[in-house]
Amino acid sequence: MAPQHGDRKQDGNAVAEPVMRWFTWEEVAQRTGRGPALQERWVVIDRKVYDISHFYRRHPGGALLISSHAGQDVTDAFVAFHVDKFLVNKYLKPLQIGELAPDQPSIEPTKNKMLVKDFRELRASVEKMGLLEPNKLFFFLHLAHILLLDTAAWLILFYFGTSLVPFIVSMLVLTISQVQASWLQHDLGHLSVFRKTKWNHLLHKFVMCHLIGASAKWWTLLHSRHHSKPNCFRKDPDIDMHPFLFTLGKKFSVEVSMSKKYMPYNHQHKYFFFTLPPLLFPTYFHCHTFYIAYTKRYWVDLACMLTFYIRFFFTYGSLLEMKSLLAYYFIFRMLESSWFVWVSQMNHIPMDIYYDKNLDWVSTQLQATCNVEQSLFNDWFTGHLNFQIEHHLFPTMPRHNYWKVAPLVKSLCAKHGIEYQCKPLLTAFADIVHSLKNSGELWLDAYLHK
Known part of the structure; x- marks a missing residue:
């Protein structure tokens, strides 16, 4: 009409x-x-x-x-x-x-009307409780410990020399700093550190571009799509990059078997260990962030990204020979990548992966995410992404409030008979491998009998 x-x-x-x-x-x-x-x-x-x-x-x-x-x-x-x-x-x-x-209903006919209604009431309660308000001291201390670790990594080499032990310790300290910076830029990218959008954007550019060496706009471009339609093939970029090396999900694995054979997917749970975790950052992300920043003309991001490399190669280059410097850089990027991939994929790969079914917001997020048990270590190690369900339902909520809203989300799920998955950290890691193994077996069975 x-x-x-x-x-x-x-x-x-x-x-x-x-x-x-x-x-x-x-x-x-x-x-x-x-x-x-x-x-x-x-x-x-x-x-x-x-x-x-x-x-x-x-x-x-x-x-x-x-x-x-x-x-x-x-x-x-x-x-x-x-x-x-x-x-x-x-x-x-x-x-x-x-x-x-x-005469048209307010909620789309294909969606769970009662669940949508209850979630919107929960959202209103969350706002009244002030759970969307950030604690600036929390994020200031988080940034301070990142900067201290970043400085300590260089000082270790400066004071103790470049022999094997300080070399390794320095790399580990820098890796921790970089991963924690990744969690902070994630907060900033979701506009959850400041109530004013412009301050989130400014600090996001500093952390992502200058401290990490990647484009802030590149990250936002990809990650927002992931949150919008998580685990939806052709809509979630995190899933779209997998089929060249991996086949994911039960239904999708069977569909992949009908097309050209790219990889021996029945062995993907084995080659996963030495492909995606250690190599995602040093290879694909490294190239992709510069490619997107250049092609989309993110000139400010590119300039800020260059300050990271100038700072890194100037400070560490004054202590290390070129071969050692390149080895140092590549190894710490591999360690950072491994940490990031295991944490970011433990909440999604074991879950349902298929095309967009146009479900309601709550169902879309819950079928694609699961949680990991809370502890001080788990919160720090995962950047509070152990509360992946709450994060996906309320993406702008400051992460220090996830534990407060979790009981309310559990009650909502229980009321509507929806599974709220929460597992130990090591179990979550193991489930990545198990899901890859199961998907590979489904692919092989369908491939051999097509």
């Missing part, structure tokens, strides 16, 4: 103005950018219908992020991601073309 236009007077001239129309969920569902309505992309937020057909390419979070929701209700995703609602509404207002007809 296309919107009609009326006329209004402006400076004596007639100006076309869109007239709001009523739409059905069926009409919205057809505007996905595919099929008959190839060029049209609509979304629904709080019963209002928006045409993002032209805007999606200018979306600050990336075109693929918002277009992955085309034809769907994005109310809960919109609330979850946007901190400054007043600013965002300025962009939304010109895009509105109508509203859902009075």
Whole structure:
């Protein structure tokens, strides 16, 4: 149902103005950018219908992020991601073309209405409880310990020399600093350290670009899409990069068997140990962050990234010979990569992986995430990503409040008969390998009998 236009007077001239129309969920569902309505992309937020057909390419979070929701209700995703609602509404207002007809339900027919209703009430309670308010002292101390470790790594070599023992100890200290910086930039990228968006962006650029040596905008571009549709093939970039080396999920593994054979996937649980964990950062991420920053012209990010490499090679180059310097750099990147991959994948790879089913926000996040038991070590070691469920449901929540909202989320899951998975840390690591083994066996069985 296309919107009609009326006329209004402006400076004596007639100006076309869109007239709001009523739409059905069926009409919205057809505007996905595919099929008959190839060029049209609509979304629904709080019963209002928006045409993002032209805007999606200018979306600050990336075109693929918002277009992955085309034809769907994005109310809960919109609330979850946007901190400054007043600013965002300025962009939304010109895009509105109508509203859902009075006879249309407020919640998309394909979604669990009671679960959505209860979650929105929980979200309101979370806001009233102040659980979205950050504790700046927590994050200041976290940044301070990162900077101290970063400095200590160099001082160890400076005072104790470059023999094997100080060389190894220095690498381990720098690895810890880098991984903890990764957890902090993750907080900043989710706008959970400051209430003002601009301060999150500024410190994010400092931590990600200068302390780590990667593009802040590159990370946001990929990670926002992951949160939007976790474990959804062709919508979650974390899953899309796997099929060349790995096949994931039960249904998807069977589908992969029908296409060209890329790898001996039945052995993927074995070669996983010496491929993705140690090599993701030193190889793929290293190249990809520079490629995206250059092709998308993130010039400020590129300049800030260069300050990391100048600082690193100047300070450590004054103590180490070139071969030792390159070995030092590559090894600590491998250690950092291994730590990061095991932690980031333990919550997702063992879970359901398939195409987007257009489920409600809660179901989408819960079917793709699981938790790891809380302890002081687990919280520090994982950057509080052991609370992956709470993090995915409330992505802008400061991580020091996850433990407070966890009982409320558990109660919501229990009420609706949804499994809330929480496991020991080592079990979570083992489940990565087990899920890869199971997926590989499913692939082999389907491949041999196709």
